[in-house]
Amino acid sequence: MNCRLNILFSIILSAFTFTILAQNYCPEKRLLLEKYKAEDYIQSKAYIDTVLLRCPDQKDNAYFWHISAFINFNVFQKVDNKSPISKARKEAVSAVLKSIELDKDNQYLEHNHKVTNVIANGFYNHYVGFLDTINYEKAVEFYQEFRALKLIVNPNEDLSQYEIQFHNMLAQIYKQLYHNDENAIEFIKLAISSYENVLAIDPNNYSANKNLGILYHNLGVEIIMKELPIDADLEVVIVMEEKAVNYFSKSLPYLKKVYKMEPTDVAIVHGIAAVYYSLNDTEQHTKYYNLYRELKNTNSNNK
Numbered sequence: 001m002n003c004r005l006n007i008l009f010s011i012i013l014s015a016f017t018f019t020i021l022a023q024n025y026c027p028e029k030r031l032l033l034e035k036y037k038a039e040d041y042i043q044s045k046a047y048i049d050t051v052l053l054r055c056p057d058q059k060d061n062a063y064f065w066h067i068s069a070f071i072n073f074n075v076f077q078k079v080d081n082k083s084p085i086s087k088a089r090k091e092a093v094s095a096v097l098k099s100i101e102l103d104k105d106n107q108y109l110e111h112n113h114k115v116t117n118v119i120a121n122g123f124y125n126h127y128v129g130f131l132d133t134i135n136y137e138k139a140v141e142f143y144q145e146f147r148a149l150k151l152i153v154n155p156n157e158d159l160s161q162y163e164i165q166f167h168n169m170l171a172q173i174y175k176q177l178y179h180n181d182e183n184a185i186e187f188i189k190l191a192i193s194s195y196e197n198v199l200a201i202d203p204n205n206y207s208a209n210k211n212l213g214i215l216y217h218n219l220g221v222e223i224i225m226k227e228l229p230i231d232a233d234l235e236v237v238i239v240m241e242e243k244a245v246n247y248f249s250k251s252l253p254y255l256k257k258v259y260k261m262e263p264t265d266v267a268i269v270h271g272i273a274a275v276y277y278s279l280n281d282t283e284q285h286t287k288y289y290n291l292y293r294e295l296k297n298t299n300s301n302n303k
Contacts, residue, residue: 026051026054026055026058028047028050028051028054028055029047029051029055029058029064031047032044032047032048032050032051032067032071033067035047036067036070036071036074039074041071041074041075041078041079042075042079044071045071045072045075045088048068048071051064060102061102062098062099062100062102062103062104062107062108063099063107063108065095065096065098065099065102066095066096066099066103066108066111066112068091068092068095068099069092069093069095069096069099069112069115070092070115071092072088072089072091072092072095073088073089073092073115073118073119075088075092076088076089076092076122082122084126084129084130084138084142089119089122092115092119093116093119093145093149096112096115096116096119097152099112100112100116100152113152113153116149116152116153117149117150117153119149120145120146120149120150120153121146123142123143123145123146123149124142124143124146124162126139126142127139127140127142127143127146127166130142131169131170131173132173133173133176133177133180136170136173136177139170140170143166146162147159147162147163160201160202163197163198163201164198164201164202164205164208167194167195167197167198167208168194168195168198168205168207168208168211170190170194171190171191171192171194171195171198171208171211172191172211174187174188174190174191174194175187175188175191175211175215178191182222188215188219191215192212192215195208195211195212195215196208196212199212204257204261206258206261206262209254209255209257209258209261210254210255210258210268212251212254213251213252213253213254213255213258213268213271214251214255214271215251216247216248216250216251216254217247217248217251217255217271217274217275217278219247220243220244220245220246220247220248220251220278221244221278223240223243223244223247224240224241224244224278244278245278245279248275248278248279249279251271251275252272252275252276252279255268255271255272255275256272259272264295266292266295266296266299269288269291269292269295270288270289270292272288273285273288273289273291273292276288277289
């Protein structure tokens with residue numbers, strides 16, 4: 001891909017030498033092109049500001065910003081070694097967007113879109129590499145850059161699978177952050193929101209339904225096991241129990257939806273039995289607990 005981009009730029013560069021007299025002449029711009037052609041990316045990048053200073057009309061020139069995008073892109077790739085914190089990548093994005101905006105005749109659109117797509121994919125790779133409990137905020141930033149650039153190249157592109165993967169993975173990070181510090185309740189709220197984002201795209205997503213069901217059930221259990229003091233006043237007990245029941249009730253629809261998708265999932269059947277037990281529904285608890293025992297025995301016999 002990088003080789004093709006360099007070939008594309010060489011074609012454009014050659015065209016420039018034939019049309020230079022037809023444009024407002026800017027010797028600094030010619031020096032910029034010569035440095036780039038010689039693969040002196042640092043010097044060619046340094047000339048970008050010089051061109052804007054000496055030839056201010058270039059700020060409205062789509063071709064100049066197109067060149068600037070390629071220069072910064074090569075600095076990012078070959079000088080900064082694709083560093084996720086490279087300033088040149090951000091400058092390449094800014095330059096290519098200016099070129100697209102100014103290129104009313106779409107003269108450079110194909111090439112601008114190609115370099116934009118390559119940059120977008122680079123952001124995606126960095127997002128995946130940074131998605132952990134330490135760097136998750138940077139990962140979110142990289143994903144948003146990826147998404148925005150992809151939609152610039154093709155506003156109608158279906159990114160739903162990327163969105164589902166992103167929100168499911170992000171929810172897992174938020175849950176881990178909550179488990180690391182259970183006083184940080186904002187993380188569990190963010191996890192719920194992320195799973196809900198998945199279900200807004202795909203209501204039958206197995207992972208999001210399962211995890212939301214388990215998450216709500218565990219929140220109810222935590223209230224009873226951790227938050228409710230032994231010597232609590234009756235009024236406090238009633239309030240906390242209502243809160244726990246609310247979580248259990250929220251859990252059930254998600255777990256039952258998953259059960260319909262995969263009725264042999266032992267963990268899900270056990271989870272439904274546990275929810276009914278917590279809701280004091282003995283009949284349903286017994287039903288699903290017996291199903292759980294049957295599945296567990298079947299699995300043991302098949303080993």
